[in-house]
Amino acid sequence: IVDYLxxxxxxxxxxxxxxxSNMDMGAVRDAIDTNxxxxxxxxxxxxxxxxxxxxxxxxxVIPYENFPQCLEHCNHFTxxxxxxxTIDFSHRNVFKYVCAFLRELLANSAVNKADP
Numbered sequence: 340i341v342d343y344l345x346x347x348x349x350x351x352x353x354x355x356x357x358x359x360s361n362m363d364m365g366a367v368r369d370a371i372d373t374n375x376x377x378x379x380x381x382x383x384x385x386x387x388x389x390x391x392x393x394x395x396x397x398x399x400v401i402p403y404e405n406f407p408q409c410l411e412h413c414n415h416f417t418x419x420x421x422x423x424x425t426i427d428f429s430h431r432n433v434f435k436y437v438c439a440f441l442r443e444l445l446a447n448s449a450v451n452k453a454d455p
Contacts, residue, residue, distance in 0.1 A: 340367065340377070340389045341440045348382035349443055350450045359384025364391070393437075400433050402426060 348354055363384030370377045379385060393400065401409050405426055412418035423431055444453050 340371070340385055340392065341436055343377045343385050344382065344389065345440055345443060348386065349447045351382050352450075352452050354382065354386045354444065354451065354453070355390065357383045359387040364388050398430075400430050400437070402430060 344354070359379075359381055363379040363381055364387060366379055367377055367385055367388040369375070377385060399406070405422060408422050409419070412422060423434065426434070444451065445455055448454070
């Protein structure tokens, strides 16, 4: 999902502001389940699918037990990095991957009007 958004939606205005169609979101789910390419009419549907996926995880990307520490040290790079190293490998990779995409989205803010 993130790869699709990276390739097709970095310049899209209000990417996460508008919802997607149920039909397109179903197509995204089917594509992921069958390892097929994502084919939708709107990148907003893919963006909403990403939000739904992250929201449906049994445990958040930043686990509950790490959340208070993360909030406390969010403005301190060295401490944040140390906390991130204590998080499970798969969670850490998802966090880094989504953050890398969001960083690129913001780098295109002159076109997509994204606001930090």
